[in-house]
Amino acid sequence: MARQLGAALLAVLIAVVAFGRIVPVSAASGDKQLTRVKGSVGYKKSLSDELHPVFSREDLPDDAYAITAADAAALLTLRDSSQVEIGSGTTVQVGAFNAVGAGQNQITLAQGALHFKVLHPQGGQSNYTFTTPTSQIAVRGTEGLIAVGQQGTQIACVACSPGDVVVQVGTKTFTLVTGQGATVLGTSAANATISVVNSNLINNPAFNQFYHGVNPLGSTAGHLADPTGSASGGAGGAGAGAGAGAGAGGLGGLGAGTTLGLAAAGAALTGLVVADASKPTPSPAPTPVPTATPVPTATPAGSPSPGPTVSVPSTPPSASPEPSPSGGYSALTVNPTTVSITSVPGSATFTVQQTGPAGTITIAQPNCGSDGAAASDSPNTVTFNSTSAPTTITVNASAAPTVSPAPTTACTIAVTGASGQSATVNVDIRTTGVIITSKKKH
Numbered sequence: 478m479a480r481q482l483g484a485a486l487l488a489v490l491i492a493v494v495a496f497g498r499i500v501p502v503s504a505a506s507g508d509k510q511l512t513r514v515k516g517s518v519g520y521k522k523s524l525s526d527e528l529h530p531v532f533s534r535e536d537l538p539d540d541a542y543a544i545t546a547a548d549a550a551a552l553l554t555l556r557d558s559s560q561v562e563i564g565s566g567t568t569v570q571v572g573a574f575n576a577v578g579a580g581q582n583q584i585t586l587a588q589g590a591l592h593f594k595v596l597h598p599q600g601g602q603s604n605y606t607f608t609t610p611t612s613q614i615a616v617r618g619t620e621g622l623i624a625v626g627q628q629g630t631q632i633a634c635v636a637c638s639p640g641d642v643v644v645q646v647g648t649k650t651f652t653l654v655t656g657q658g659a660t661v662l663g664t665s666a667a668n669a670t671i672s673v674v675n676s677n678l679i680n681n682p683a684f685n686q687f688y689h690g691v692n693p694l695g696s697t698a699g700h701l702a703d704p705t706g707s708a709s710g711g712a713g714g715a716g717a718g719a720g721a722g723a724g725a726g727g728l729g730g731l732g733a734g735t736t737l738g739l740a741a742a743g744a745a746l747t748g749l750v751v752a753d754a755s756k757p758t759p760s761p762a763p764t765p766v767p768t769a770t771p772v773p774t775a776t777p778a779g780s781p782s783p784g785p786t787v788s789v790p791s792t793p794p795s796a797s798p799e800p801s802p803s804g805g806y807s808a809l810t811v812n813p814t815t816v817s818i819t820s821v822p823g824s825a826t827f828t829v830q831q832t833g834p835a836g837t838i839t840i841a842q843p844n845c846g847s848d849g850a851a852a853s854d855s856p857n858t859v860t861f862n863s864t865s866a867p868t869t870i871t872v873n874a875s876a877a878p879t880v881s882p883a884p885t886t887a888c889t890i891a892v893t894g895a896s897g898q899s900a901t902v903n904v905d906i907r908t909t910g911v912i913i914t915s916k917k918k919h
Contacts, residue, residue, distance in 0.1 A: 507536030508556035508574035516549025539573040545589075555582070557596055559605070564590035564686050566709040581606050581615075590624040590683035590709035611661045611669045612646055622693075624683035626705035629662035629669065633676055633684060633694055643847060646671055651846035651889075658694070660704050673844050674891050674899065686710030700897075806833035809894035812867070817905040818852075818874040825874075827902055828867035829892055835862050836895035840870055843888035843904055849879030850887035850906050874906045883907055 511520060512534040519528040520535075521542045528544060537543060537553070545551050545563050553561040556574050563569065567589020575582055584591075585608045595605050595616045607614040607623060609630040614623065622633040632644070637655045644651050644659050647666035651673065653659055658676040663669030676694045682701045685692050686709065703709075809831045816825035829838050838859040843852040852874045859868045878887050887906040893899045 509537040509539075509571055510534055510554045511537045511543050512552040512554065514550035514552055517546035518549050518551045519544055537571055540570060542568060542570045544568055559595045560593070562592040562687055564592070564683060564709045565711065566707065567591065575604065580604070583608065585609075586623060586625050588625055588707065588709075590622070590686065590707055592620075592622050592684075592687040594620045609661075611663055611666055612644070615643070622681075622684045622687070624681060624703060624705045624707045624709060626703065626707035626709075627664075628704060628706040629660065629664075631658065631660045631679070631681060631683075631703075631705050633658045633679055633681075635693070644671070649846075651844050653844075657841070657844075662704060672891075672901070673841075673889065674893060675839060675841055678893055678897075678899075682710040683707050684710070806836060806895045806898070807831055809838070809892070809898040809900060810867070811892050811900040811902060813902075814900060815903045815905065816872060817907070818872070819907055821874050821877045821906065823874050823906075825872050825904070826869050827872070828869050829859055829894075830865065830867040831861050831894045831898070832863050832865050833861075833895065835860070837861070838868075838895075839893045841891040841893075843872065843890050845888040845904075846884075848884055848887060849876060850874070850904075851876035852888050852904060852906065854890060872902075872904055874904070877906045 511518070511531055513531045517530070519530040520537055521528055521544065522538055522540075524542060531551070543551060543553060543563060545565060545567060547565060549565060551563040553563060553569075553571065555561075557576070561569075561584070568587045569589070569591070570585040570587070572583035572585075582605045584605065587610070591607070593605075593607070593616065605616040607616060609623070609625045611630050612632075614621075614632060619637065620635040621637075622635065624631045632653075634653045634655055634657055637653055637657075644653055644661075646661055646669050649671065651671075653673070656676050658674055658679050660672045660674075661669050662672070679694050680692050680701055681703050682690075683703050683705070684694070685701075687693070810829070812828050814827070816827055818825050829840065831838055838861065840854060840857050840859070842857070843854060845851055852872055854870055854872045856868075856870065859870075861868075872890070874887075878884055883906075885905060886903040888904040890902040890904065891899065892902060
């Protein structure tokens with residue numbers, strides 16, 4: 478009888494885990510717990526060790542590698558009740574857990590996809606850093622998605638207030654807000670190129686796997702594209718969301734084959750800093766577009782630069798992406814792709830044009846990083862048809878960079894047209910006047 482009762486209790490526990498109602502890490506257990514949602518899940522204390530299988534839920538040793546196989550999914554629960562869903566084909570190392578004020582919680586994602594929800598504790602800010610081969614993502618009180626593959630990193634912001642998500646790749650830093658995503662293509666921060674786009678242009682299967690195969694970003698892109706080449710969330714990944722996230726604080730299900738690593742980032746890993754979930758932007762790697770493009774497109778070959786560059790470096794003053802027109806749309810034309818503003822406040826203009834069936838060109842607000850520059854633009858949407866002429870976009874600068882020397886590009890503007898075409902406008906804001914700032918003494 479006791480054995481039957483024990484078996485029944487075990488079945489109830491498994492059912493609770495399967496539907497995502499994960500009990501917070503208890504005081505009697507470790508500060509990091511790995512829960513199997515489906516498929517083959519395990520961990521290694523070092524990559525050379527044998528895989529230790531996880532059949533239900535187990536404490537995860539410090540600096541261990543959490544690993545999921547194909548068609549598998551797992552959930553990582555931390556002492557502060559923060560949760561990280563692990564998708565398919567992923568490898569992650571998990572460092573020691575540190576309470577707020579005691580140090581950083583390091584999570585190193587080498588391959589695969591994650592859906593994280595870091596809770597914001599009362600009286601303080603969470604202290605999580607996600608590290609990838611090209612980027613570092615510092616997260617505090619936020620929800621977001623990350624995918625990593627051989628071609629780079631993509632991050633999608635689910636809910637980000639201004640200043641909460643700061644992306645750093647090498648020496649380049651910029652911010653993301655709700656409705657934006659970033660794709661960092663390259664093998665390291667030194668050769669990375671950065672594209673920032675509206676998140677509704679992202680339709681990455683690595684992210685969709687956490688939501689039962691449904692795109693969580695409201696994407697208008699009809700085709701699936703994983704610009705990172707992570708292979709996470711492929712065939713069989715669509716149903717991953719039926720696992721742990723289905724009832725756990727809004728987290729969707731986990732994908733298969735993902736390995737999570739939470740550990741201190743190695744010296745070779747640099748990069749992406751996010752402080753409040755952000756959303757990635759898909760870019761079909763097979764079709765590189767030789768133009769400044771913040772949308773899901775592979776980095777144009779032949780433009781390597783010694784340091785990371787935002788979007789694809791623009792060359793001529795008039796950029797016309799050359800992807801062969803699809804759906805009857807012409808190439809998106811932006812002219813020029815670099816504008817200069819020499820006084821603050823000041824303004825400059827550029828034009829956008831595309832023709833074909835009824836469509837819309839979207840002009841994002843300037844992304845001015847953390848150099849002190851500030852600008853806005855209008856209009857932000859342009860509708861077009863088969864006979865549309867160029868439309869003028871006005872950029873208004875309200876502040877110039879406060880760093881010295883001033884950056885060549887103070888802000889970038891993502892322009893997105895129909896059939897997945899896009900371009901980036903670089904904004905150079907400089908002033909010949911003397912800027913005097915004062916700081917309050919504390």
